Amino acid sequence: xxxxxxxxxxxxxxxxxxxxxxxxxxxxxxxGASRFGELKREVPGISEKMLIQSLKEMELDGIxxxxxxxxxxxxxxxxxTEFGRSLCDALQPLCLWGEQHMKRIEACKEQCEMQxxxxxxxxxxxSHAST
Numbered sequence: 001x002x003x004x005x006x007x008x009x010x011x012x013x014x015x016x017x018x019x020x021x022x023x024x025x026x027x028x029x030x031x032g033a034s035r036f037g038e039l040k041r042e043v044p045g046i047s048e049k050m051l052i053q054s055l056k057e058m059e060l061d062g063i064x065x066x067x068x069x070x071x072x073x074x075x076x077x078x079x080x081t082e083f084g085r086s087l088c089d090a091l092q093p094l095c096l097w098g099e100q101h102m103k104r105i106e107a108c109k110e111q112c113e114m115q116x117x118x119x120x121x122x123x124x125x126x127s128h129a130s131t
Contacts (some may be wrong), residue, residue: 016087018060021054023091026063026080029038030088033067033079062086 006012017023023042028042041053055078058064061086069075069083080088096106 013087013090016063017091021050022058022063024053025054025058026084026088026091028096029064029078029080030085033077034073035077039078058084090116 004015007091009122017026024043024046025039035041036055038050039055040046043051055064055066059066062081065079065081067077067079069077081123120122
């Protein structure tokens with residue numbers, strides 16, 4: 001089996017940042033190195049398992065550098081590589097776009113959820129009426 005061949009640059013970029021957590025992990029690292037526990041606090045909602053898995057993938061992709069200080073107690077820090085910093089720079093406009101449109105996006109999601117609930121309630125009412 002051969003190596004993955006990308007059709008376009010966007011496909012390659014999404015392969016590196018894919019998933020919910022990687023970009024959210026990168027954001028605190030743009031300010032400097034962090035230890036695992038610090039990252040866990042900086043990325044609300046992420047499980048330890050997902051943080052470990054994402055950091056390993058990001059390290060393999062060359063986005064994150066893991067530095068083990070070989071101390072007792074163990075001390076490991078994660079930081080962005082130059083490659084990772086360039087990716088953060090590329091994502092900055094997307095972050096700004098999200099901030100500018102956050103209220104609109106939230107309103108659309110809320111409206112969609114209300115419509116889903118209404119359909120569900122109508123289906124339940126029809127189901128009860130036919131029994």
